[in-house]
Amino acid sequence: MALTVDERLEELWEEEPGLGSVLSTVDHKSIGKHYIYTAFAFFLAGGVEALLMRTQLARPDLHLIGPEAFNELFSMHGITMIFFFVTPMLFGFGNYFVPLLIGARDMAFPRLNAFGYWIFLFAGLFMYSSFLIGRAPNDGWFNYVTLSNHQFTPALNIDYYTLGLVFLGISTTVGSINFIVTILKLRAPGMSLNRMPLFVWAILATSFSVVFALPSLTMANVMLELDRRAGFNFFNVAKGGDAILWQHLFWIFGHPDVYIIFLPAVGIVSSIVPVFSRRKIIGYLWLALATMTTAIIGFGVWVHHMFATGLPTLSMAFFSAASMLITIPSAIQIFAWLATIIAGKPVFKTPFLFVLGFLFVFVIGGVTGVMFAAVPFDQQITDSYFVVAHFHYVLFGGAVFPIFAAIYYWVPKMWGHLLHEGLGKLSFWLIFVGFNLTFFPMHILGLLGMPRRIYTYHAGLGWDGYNLAASIGSSVLALGILVVLVNFLLYGLRRGAPAGPDPWGGDSLEWATSSPPPAYNFVEIPKVQGTEPLWDQPELRDIGFRARDVEMTLAEGHDTMGTTVVDAEPESVLTMPEATYTPIVTAFGISVVFVGFLTLLLPIIVLGGVIAIGGMMAWLRPKELPE
Amino acid sequence: MSAVEADPGRTGSRTQPTGLLAGPGNVTGGKSTAWWGMVLLIFTEATFFAILLTTYWYIRFSHGPVWPPDGIEKPSLFLISIMTPILLLSSAPMHWAETGIKKGRTGRLKVGLFVTFAMGATFLIMQGFEYHDLVKEFTPRTDVYGTLFFTITGFHGLHVLIGLLMNMWIQYYAWRGRFTAERYTHVEVVAMYWHFVDAVWVFILASLYLAPHF
Ligand code: HEM
Numbered sequence: 147m148a149l150t151v152d153e154r155l156e157e158l159w160e161e162e163p164g165l166g167s168v169l170s171t172v173d174h175k176s177i178g179k180h181y182i183y184t185a186f187a188f189f190l191a192g193g194v195e196a197l198l199m200r201t202q203l204a205r206p207d208l209h210l211i212g213p214e215a216f217n218e219l220f221s222m223h224g225i226t227m228i229f230f231f232v233t234p235m236l237f238g239f240g241n242y243f244v245p246l247l248i249g250a251r252d253m254a255f256p257r258l259n260a261f262g263y264w265i266f267l268f269a270g271l272f273m274y275s276s277f278l279i280g281r282a283p284n285d286g287w288f289n290y291v292t293l294s295n296h297q298f299t300p301a302l303n304i305d306y307y308t309l310g311l312v313f314l315g316i317s318t319t320v321g322s323i324n325f326i327v328t329i330l331k332l333r334a335p336g337m338s339l340n341r342m343p344l345f346v347w348a349i350l351a352t353s354f355s356v357v358f359a360l361p362s363l364t365m366a367n368v369m370l371e372l373d374r375r376a377g378f379n380f381f382n383v384a385k386g387g388d389a390i391l392w393q394h395l396f397w398i399f400g401h402p403d404v405y406i407i408f409l410p411a412v413g414i415v416s417s418i419v420p421v422f423s424r425r426k427i428i429g430y431l432w433l434a435l436a437t438m439t440t441a442i443i444g445f446g447v448w449v450h451h452m453f454a455t456g457l458p459t460l461s462m463a464f465f466s467a468a469s470m471l472i473t474i475p476s477a478i479q480i481f482a483w484l485a486t487i488i489a490g491k492p493v494f495k496t497p498f499l500f501v502l503g504f505l506f507v508f509v510i511g512g513v514t515g516v517m518f519a520a521v522p523f524d525q526q527i528t529d530s531y532f533v534v535a536h537f538h539y540v541l542f543g544g545a546v547f548p549i550f551a552a553i554y555y556w557v558p559k560m561w562g563h564l565l566h567e568g569l570g571k572l573s574f575w576l577i578f579v580g581f582n583l584t585f586f587p588m589h590i591l592g593l594l595g596m597p598r599r600i601y602t603y604h605a606g607l608g609w610d611g612y613n614l615a616a617s618i619g620s621s622v623l624a625l626g627i628l629v630v631l632v633n634f635l636l637y638g639l640r641r642g643a644p645a646g647p648d649p650w651g652g653d654s655l656e657w658a659t660s661s662p663p664p665a666y667n668f669v670e671i672p673k674v675q676g677t678e679p680l681w682d683q684p685e686l687r688d689i690g691f692r693a694r695d696v697e698m699t700l701a702e703g704h705d706t707m708g709t710t711v712v713d714a715e716p717e718s719v720l721t722m723p724e725a726t727y728t729p730i731v732t733a734f735g736i737s738v739v740f741v742g743f744l745t746l747l748l749p750i751i752v753l754g755g756v757i758a759i760g761g762m763m764a765w766l767r768p769k770e771l772p773e
Numbered sequence: 774m775s776a777v778e779a780d781p782g783r784t785g786s787r788t789q790p791t792g793l794l795a796g797p798g799n800v801t802g803g804k805s806t807a808w809w810g811m812v813l814l815i816f817t818e819a820t821f822f823a824i825l826l827t828t829y830w831y832i833r834f835s836h837g838p839v840w841p842p843d844g845i846e847k848p849s850l851f852l853i854s855i856m857t858p859i860l861l862l863s864s865a866p867m868h869w870a871e872t873g874i875k876k877g878r879t880g881r882l883k884v885g886l887f888v889t890f891a892m893g894a895t896f897l898i899m900q901g902f903e904y905h906d907l908v909k910e911f912t913p914r915t916d917v918y919g920t921l922f923f924t925i926t927g928f929h930g931l932h933v934l935i936g937l938l939m940n941m942w943i944q945y946y947a948w949r950g951r952f953t954a955e956r957y958t959h960v961e962v963v964a965m966y967w968h969f970v971d972a973v974w975v976f977i978l979a980s981l982y983l984a985p986h987f
Contacts, residue, residue, distance in 0.1 A: 386917035
């Protein structure tokens with residue numbers, strides 16, 4: 147019996163359903179969904195921590211939570227949001243959509259992709275297991291020495307922090323390398339660099355930032371752990387070490403990390419704006435360049451987190467200038483989006499509302515950011531609630547609004563059902579109002595002198611009303627997030643109207659295949675001729691399920707196409723690996739190693755090492771020669 | 774709904790897209806994805822070493838004129854002047870092995886890998902002897918100099934060890950005949966890693982061993 151091409155592809159690419167496939171899958175779409183589910187769970191955990199803090203701070207002189215617990219709450223809140231929510235969430239979208247956007251059948255390294263996910267999950271569980279023994283990290287999310295030295299925090303709290311972040315770093319690094327190679331080598335023929343969707347540009351820039359920035363954080367944590375557990379002297383001033391070294395290493399990573407968080411979010415905005423403005427994006431080239439320059443300048447500004455440490459004036463002037471410089475690409479981006487919206491015919495659906503919310507919030511965050519770049523202002527206001535307000539405007543505004551926009555935009559593609567528009571709008575307004583009510587008063591609190599990281603305050607300082615407002619705001623915000631969740635569980639998963647391949651009239655390739663896409667993504671690998679393939683090339687609109695050119699279906703094996711780096715000329719046929727348990731076994735072994743380092747039990751370390759190396763050897767072994 | 778019917782059965786002859794080469798594994802036109810992956814891994818790893826060496830210089834310059842401090846002797850150049858050439862030259866047989874297998878010469882592959890392994894292992898053993906002597910004088914706990922010295926050389930030693938393990942692993946498959954003139958990605962990638970570990974040593978040598986003498 148003759149198989150049609152799509153049946154053939156189905157047979158080649160489909161993974162057996164069931165628990166086994168959850169553990170062994172290498173399909174970028176399943177892995178992307180796993181990332182998104184897990185990251186959202188961490189978002190809820192971090193949100194609960196935030197609500198607890200806001201409850202404690204609602205009125206003066208409350209004692210619902212003691213100072214020690216409060217320290218653990220803000221530390222874990224920051225760590226969770228920065229490391230275990232935003233980046234993994236954006237990586238989840240990246241995983242799901244980068245291959246679809248570039249017309250490929252999977253990521254370049256599908257097994258490495260699965261491995262990265264498992265490491266992320268295990269590292270998160272590792273970090274959160276600290277609550278079980280009541281020893282969660284408690285020195286803030288940037289964990290400054292000397293407070294975090296053995297001498298001042300002898301218990302395991304900080305060892306969870308250092309080991310947990312080194313552990314998680316493995317995931318982020320391999321994920322980024324995977325993105326870079328995928329984007330450079332697996333783009334559909336014709337999709338030269340200057341035709342890549344802006345979201346893909348953003349993921350590329352972010353991934354390069356990770357490759358060069360993350361080692362600094364990892365190394366700093368290794369050094370601190372050696373100091374704490376083995377008596378090394380990196381940060382021990384008495385033996386010639388240097389405490390400011392931690393701050394340098396942390397912020398060499400930390401500031402690029404702001405852009406690691408922010409760039410993919412910007413990429414989401416650049417994808418959504420043209421679709422809902424019903425016209426091509428204005429200034430494509432400028433946006434792509436701005437993405438790359440932001441990533442590069444991001445490496446030159448770390449010292450602006452340290453203006454209060456007493457560095458030489460000249461070096462402060464340099465970093466101050468660099469910090470102001472970096473606002474230029476951001477301004478370019480904002481003008482390009484605004485121009486596109488104004489020149490288009492905007493349709494105000496929920497994803498677009500979140501984008502507009504982002505623009506509003508982000509501009510305010512940017513304005514307070516420029517204020518900090520002025521050294522004298524920074525020295526006055528550092529470590530006050532003004533800072534808390536600023537970075538929530540930037541992080542929540544800059545990353546979480548776009549993430550919600552992405553949820554509303556892409557969930558119909560991923561699960562095949564439209565979300566409820568009324569609930570969508572409701573959730574937007576709750577989140578928007580709640581957000582501003584929570585964080586705007588914090589600017590004023592900061593100017594009134596309220597320091598950050600205090601667990602309570604006395605009445606009569608003029609802070610009470612603003613704090614109450616912030617606490618009420620955070621409940622409104624939480625309600626809005628709940629509505630998103632309900633909308634997803636009720637409509638996104640089941641009840642929503644069928645989305646069809648292209649509910650929004652999109653311009654990029656993911657809309658050319660069914661929702662959810664088949665395991666092989668597209669029946670035929672598309673040939674791309676412009677930046678908006680679906681708008682320019684009507685023949686591509688059904689490339690997901692109809693084959694015109696058998697040669698481009700690559701239905702002979704489990705294959706996708708490799709192309710050249712710049713021009714995306716066809717170069718090779720890449721045979722992709724099948725589902726396997728080796729990634730999860732390797733990741734499990736590595737987890738055991740980290741537990742061993744935490745408990746300092748050599749047998750556990752050795753056991754974990756053996757499992758991890760065994761898993762890796764099985765995974766990477768050269769295939770047998772064909773007959 | 775598909776417009777085209779494919780040939781029945783999966784073992785039929787491969788029809789390849791025009792201009793594309795069929796390839797076993799990932800090596801066809803251009804560099805393999807694994808090659809790109811290794812390039813990026815090396816970028817990350819190089820950044821690790823750069824951070825360690827920057828830390829070393831940062832602390833050295835903020836530490837005052839006497840370096841090494843606390844009466845520690847300047848690093849001896851005797852052992853190192855034997856170890857260094859051995860490590861650096863070990864890149865040659867590795868390269869020879871790699872170019873060999875690209876021409877299908879499995880014999881060259883096996884010999885080259887083995888010689889590289891022997892040279893790398895010699896380096897590591899000599900480093901062991903060096904440590905054995907040094908810890909009588911100072912350890913990582915003594916002061917920040919000891920910390921830096923042992924961390925940086927130890928981190929490099931760890932990389933040599935990983936390189937040796939990978940070498941052993943592909944030797945095993947070389948003996949089982951898994952590599953041919955068309956299928957050599959594993960060898961190519963391991964060789965690149967080995968060259969990197971060698972090259973990094975030059976910077977460590979210059980910063981930790983030579984610079985204190987000037
Ligand atoms: C869901 C709504 C959120 C609320 C109500 C909230 C509230 C708070 C509060 C009350 C603090 C403690 C301030 C202090 O005592 O110094 C805080 C700290 C922090 N938040 Fe949030 N936050 C939210 C979301 C986020 C998000 C989405 C991010 C990041 C993407 C984030 C990142 C941080 C960071 C980095 C800190 C600093 C932790 C530290 O001091 O070490 N927050 N937040």
